[in-house]
Amino acid sequence: MEESLIKLAASENTCQDVPHPQAEAPYYLPFGDEVSIFTQCHRRHLAVMLKGPTGCGKTRFVEHMAWRLKRPLIIVSCHDDLTAADLVGRFLIRDNATVWQDGPLTRAVRTGAICYLDEVVEARQDAIVVIHPLTDYRRVLPIDKTGELIEATPGFQLVISYNPGYQHVTKDLKPSTRQRFVALDFDFPPPEREAEIVIHESGAEHAMGHDLVALAGRIRGLADRGLAEVPSTRLLVSTARLIANGIAPRLACHVALVSPLSDDPALVAAMRDLVDATLLD
Amino acid sequence: MAEPEGLIIDAARQATAFVSRLWDNDNNVSDNSCTLSACRQRLEFLLSAVQGHAVSLRVAQPPPPPSALSRLFGRIPRHLIETRPLPANDGATIFLPMQLHPGEQSELSSHHFFRLLALQQAGRARRRAQQMAPADTLLTLDLFQLSEAAAADHALALHFAGLRHDLMALRRVMLSQRPQPALLNPVEQAVEELYCGVLKACPDDIPPPLALARKPEDSLDWAVEMSMKISIRTGVRAVRYRGCAKDLWWGKMLPPSSVNQPIRYEEALRDMTQPSANPRRSANLSRRPQVREKTPDEDDETQGMWMVQKDDPQQHVEDPAGLQRPADRDDDADAGDLADSLSELPEAQLISSSKTVRELLLADDPLDQRTTLVLPGKGAARGIAYPEWDFRVSRYHKEAAIVRLQPPLLGDVAWAESVVARRPALLRQVQLRLEGLRPRRIRYHRQPEGEEIDINACVNAFAEQRAGLPPQDRLYQSVKAARRDIAVALLIDISGSTDGWVSQELRIIDVEKEALLLVYLALTKLGDPFCIYAFSGESAQNVSLWPLKNFEENDRILVQRRIGALEPQLYTRAGAAIRHTTNLLTATGARYRLLILLSDGKPNDVDRYEGRYGVEDMRQAVAEARLQAIHPFCITVDRHAPQYLARVFGARHYAVLQQAETLPVVLADVLRRLIRQ
Numbered sequence: 001m002e003e004s005l006i007k008l009a010a011s012e013n014t015c016q017d018v019p020h021p022q023a024e025a026p027y028y029l030p031f032g033d034e035v036s037i038f039t040q041c042h043r044r045h046l047a048v049m050l051k052g053p054t055g056c057g058k059t060r061f062v063e064h065m066a067w068r069l070k071r072p073l074i075i076v077s078c079h080d081d082l083t084a085a086d087l088v089g090r091f092l093i094r095d096n097a098t099v100w101q102d103g104p105l106t107r108a109v110r111t112g113a114i115c116y117l118d119e120v121v122e123a124r125q126d127a128i129v130v131i132h133p134l135t136d137y138r139r140v141l142p143i144d145k146t147g148e149l150i151e152a153t154p155g156f157q158l159v160i161s162y163n164p165g166y167q168h169v170t171k172d173l174k175p176s177t178r179q180r181f182v183a184l185d186f187d188f189p190p191p192e193r194e195a196e197i198v199i200h201e202s203g204a205e206h207a208m209g210h211d212l213v214a215l216a217g218r219i220r221g222l223a224d225r226g227l228a229e230v231p232s233t234r235l236l237v238s239t240a241r242l243i244a245n246g247i248a249p250r251l252a253c254h255v256a257l258v259s260p261l262s263d264d265p266a267l268v269a270a271m272r273d274l275v276d277a278t279l280l281d
Numbered sequence: 282m283a284e285p286e287g288l289i290i291d292a293a294r295q296a297t298a299f300v301s302r303l304w305d306n307d308n309n310v311s312d313n314s315c316t317l318s319a320c321r322q323r324l325e326f327l328l329s330a331v332q333g334h335a336v337s338l339r340v341a342q343p344p345p346p347p348s349a350l351s352r353l354f355g356r357i358p359r360h361l362i363e364t365r366p367l368p369a370n371d372g373a374t375i376f377l378p379m380q381l382h383p384g385e386q387s388e389l390s391s392h393h394f395f396r397l398l399a400l401q402q403a404g405r406a407r408r409r410a411q412q413m414a415p416a417d418t419l420l421t422l423d424l425f426q427l428s429e430a431a432a433a434d435h436a437l438a439l440h441f442a443g444l445r446h447d448l449m450a451l452r453r454v455m456l457s458q459r460p461q462p463a464l465l466n467p468v469e470q471a472v473e474e475l476y477c478g479v480l481k482a483c484p485d486d487i488p489p490p491l492a493l494a495r496k497p498e499d500s501l502d503w504a505v506e507m508s509m510k511i512s513i514r515t516g517v518r519a520v521r522y523r524g525c526a527k528d529l530w531w532g533k534m535l536p537p538s539s540v541n542q543p544i545r546y547e548e549a550l551r552d553m554t555q556p557s558a559n560p561r562r563s564a565n566l567s568r569r570p571q572v573r574e575k576t577p578d579e580d581d582e583t584q585g586m587w588m589v590q591k592d593d594p595q596q597h598v599e600d601p602a603g604l605q606r607p608a609d610r611d612d613d614a615d616a617g618d619l620a621d622s623l624s625e626l627p628e629a630q631l632i633s634s635s636k637t638v639r640e641l642l643l644a645d646d647p648l649d650q651r652t653t654l655v656l657p658g659k660g661a662a663r664g665i666a667y668p669e670w671d672f673r674v675s676r677y678h679k680e681a682a683i684v685r686l687q688p689p690l691l692g693d694v695a696w697a698e699s700v701v702a703r704r705p706a707l708l709r710q711v712q713l714r715l716e717g718l719r720p721r722r723i724r725y726h727r728q729p730e731g732e733e734i735d736i737n738a739c740v741n742a743f744a745e746q747r748a749g750l751p752p753q754d755r756l757y758q759s760v761k762a763a764r765r766d767i768a769v770a771l772l773i774d775i776s777g778s779t780d781g782w783v784s785q786e787l788r789i790i791d792v793e794k795e796a797l798l799l800v801y802l803a804l805t806k807l808g809d810p811f812c813i814y815a816f817s818g819e820s821a822q823n824v825s826l827w828p829l830k831n832f833e834e835n836d837r838i839l840v841q842r843r844i845g846a847l848e849p850q851l852y853t854r855a856g857a858a859i860r861h862t863t864n865l866l867t868a869t870g871a872r873y874r875l876l877i878l879l880s881d882g883k884p885n886d887v888d889r890y891e892g893r894y895g896v897e898d899m900r901q902a903v904a905e906a907r908l909q910a911i912h913p914f915c916i917t918v919d920r921h922a923p924q925y926l927a928r929v930f931g932a933r934h935y936a937v938l939q940q941a942e943t944l945p946v947v948l949a950d951v952l953r954r955l956i957r958q
Contacts, residue, residue, distance in 0.1 A: 090741065090744075091741065091744040091745050091747075091748050091750075092744060093740070093743070093744045093747070097747075098744045098745075098747040098748040100748070145745065145748075145750065146748075211442075214440070218330040218331055218333075219330055221329060221330045221331070221332070221333045221334075222326060222329060222330045250443075266322045266323050266326060267326055269320075269323045269326075270323045270324070270325075270326030270327040270330065271326075271330070273323065273324075273327045273396055274327060274330055274331070275443075276443050277327075277396070277400065277441040277443045277444050278440075278441055278442070278443055279442070279443055280442045280443055
């Protein structure tokens with residue numbers, strides 16, 4: 001009786017909560033061959049690792065590819081308390097019965113979705129090891145709690161993202177994990193493309209988009225001089241949105257671009273000087 | 282009735298008082314917020330961002346006072362005598378005056394003024410016009426500089442729209458300071474007209490007959506053509522062009538910077554060991570003479586025709602042979618007098634000596650460091666051989682460098698106490714930063730035994746049992762201090778270059794020592810094993826390492842005295858020192874191992890270790906450390922470090938200190954960032 005209950009619950013939750021791609025394509029401007037490589041990886045059942053600084057378009061790329069490949073997309077933001085059970089699933093007590101609840105990874109494996117583990121190094125080691133059998137020729141997910149061995153549905157693909165910039169001694173991807181992925185390197189786009197992205201995403205004027213990108217390029221030059229994080233494309237888009245909504249350009253840059261980046265008075269002052277020199281109010 | 286003599290003396294006294302009042306009014310120094318030092322760091326950041334690499338900003342030196350002889354022979358008209366330092370660049374470094382005149386700040390705030398001058402000079406430096414500068418006539422040179430400056434301004438206005446207003450204001454201020462046309466001869470008037478035309482125009486316009494010079498070659502062509510035209514138009518070939526009055530806008534184009542070669546000492550080691558009998562004297566230099574490079578025919582046996590000296594000889598400052606200055610023979614010589622005399626020299630030859638320093642003359646713009654000091658005691662210890670990487674043949678030289686462990690000297694006990702007493706706030710800051718790293722108490726879930734029941738685990742176990750799985754026994758939770766398996770090694774560069782001054786009373790080595798002491802005191806409280814080593818040395822056979830604290834050592838007073846005794850030594854053979862420290866760290870068996878290098882510049886030594894060889898060997902040593910699962914990190918005060926450290930340590934594995942005084946806090950921050958789990 002209990003076994004049938006479990007199976008019923010499992011088959012029930014296979015089709016719930018899996019976001020399907022939107023009708024409209026998420027905006028993404030390719031910088032190289034990443035779209036065709038990703039498509040081939042999907043076709044050949046290869047897992048993909050996206051490497052790159054924060055805010056350069058990794059998540060948007062995955063959304064775009066899910067739409068292009070017409071696959072549902074499950075995104076898991078990893079944190080340092082994420083255990084294997086959070087990915088695979090656990091037993092829950094419901095109405096005087098025990099039900100197995102699939103985790104996001106299991107759901108993706110069953111439905112043939114793209115499973116995107118964002119910032120995967122943040123997760124605990126036991127959580128990362130769970131994905132190993134899914135990323136080689138076996139493509140299976142063993143669930144020890146239920147004794148199931150789920151074979152991945154053909155459309156399933158595992159994608160992880162990883163920011164090599166964060167330097168924690170104790171946090172890095174193990175070589176045995178890294179070697180299971182095809183790695184795509186992301187970086188901030190070249191100025192013309194970045195301007196195009198900023199203009200499209202924010203609705204700002206053409207000249208303003210170009211000015212903001214030129215400004216960001218100069219601020220990125222300070223990366224070696226004590227600036228821990230350089231302005232990302234995402235930060236530029238938020239700034240441009242403020243400007244497009246009527247905030248004065250210099251003020252918008254001060255609050256949305258300069259202040260979030262650093263607390264060092266001299267660095268902030270120098271960046272404000274750059275803003276004042278580059279933009280007209 | 283007063284005596285005529287008394288009347289004359291009284292009149293002279295009154296006149297002197299009047300002139301000195303006038304002089305004081307002219308030279309009244311505005312408050313510190315209006316000087317370059319107030320915004321120097323901020324401007325350096327700005328320039329780095331604009332240029333894309335580290336740019337050093339220095340104080341422009343005032344021009345030397347013209348001597349009576351040079352006025353007589355040179356016939357310099359009054360309006361052409363330079364009275365103040367002008368902004369300048371030598372293609373790599375940017376020089377700005379220390380302060381502005383009060384009248385100049387009416388249209389622009391002093392910070393805006395400095396910002397504009399810095400960006401202007403940076404724009405001109407980027408054009409690399411120095412190499413193209415014509416040397417034939419002064420007229421062509423001035424026209425070339427005018428065209429280059431106008432082109433740089435045009436680019437500035439184009440790329441930095443926000444600066445257009447400031448540029449216009451600067452041009453207006455400069456226009457109001459131009460000399461009377463009556464003082465100029467026809468050729469000079471023609472140049473002055475061109476210059477005023479530029480000052481009157483908008484910065485994004487180039488007023489004809491000037492044309493926009495895309496590159497310095499265009500400026501050169503235009504300058505040659507224009508000087509011909511001016512000569513023809515004025516029609517009087519005999520009129521000599523004496524120059525155009527230079528101002529803040531025009532600035533100066535310095536010859537390309539020459540690279541200073543470090544000096545080698547071989548014969549002078551013995552001089553260093555003798556303690557100085559006389560106390561050091563010090564004084565401030567109002568301006569520093571330029572370093573005069575030796576001309577090729579300077580030491581010719583036969584004397585040429587041009588022996589007339591235009592500048593007043595300063596015999597109590599310089600010795601023509603460069604062997605012994607007059608002040609060296611006089612123990613009572615006043616350092617202030619010497620500084621005044623030296624300030625009046627336009628240029629002086631730089632002579633390095635290994636002798637003890639007799640006077641310290643402090644200038645706003647000190648020379649680049651190239652001195653090294655030697656202490657006795659080398660070769661005293663048994664050596665440990667390490668290989669060295671030769672990038673030219675891509676292989677190791679076996680046993681190429683010998684590391685010798687030296688017994689550390691013991692300093693004064695009171696030094697450590699005085700530092701702690703002097704810098705309580707800094708110590709507190711360092712402690713606060715490291716306090717968060719103390720092994721915290723962590724709650725362990727799902728334990729087979731413990732003080733409390735883990736409710737989550739019980740619910741899970743209950744559910745799983747209901748689902749028919751075997752019962753769980755991990756139902757408890759407990760709180761224990763987390764065990765962190767970390768070992769830290771601090772490696773300190775005490776090469777001769779740490780003798781450089783970072784402020785009036787602190788040298789780099791002093792800052793390093795204070796930082797070491799404060800971080801040592803804070804680290805001992807954490808309980809993680811750590812060691813501190815200082816290194817320097819001369820030649821591959823003598824890489825000296827001083828163990829200031831071993832992993833197992835706990836004697837606080839002893840370690841403090843060892844840190845207190847550190848003094849600048851010889852060269853930086855970093856590769857061998859890193860390899861030795863790597864070995865020590867590997868032996869600890871800790872899971873996470875950090876190697877932090879405090880350095881003040883590129884690796885160098887007396888032999889081939891200079892330049893790329895040293896950098897590549899250091900890079901290889903760091904790569905070896907990484908293979909041993911050690912995390913290397915470098916903190917440096919060298920502003921040019923990003924050019925080579927990124928290759929050696931990898932991006933984000935090094936930090937460049939903007940102000941050396943912040944070393945203790947930065948060191949604590951780096952430790953915190955690396956250790957935090």
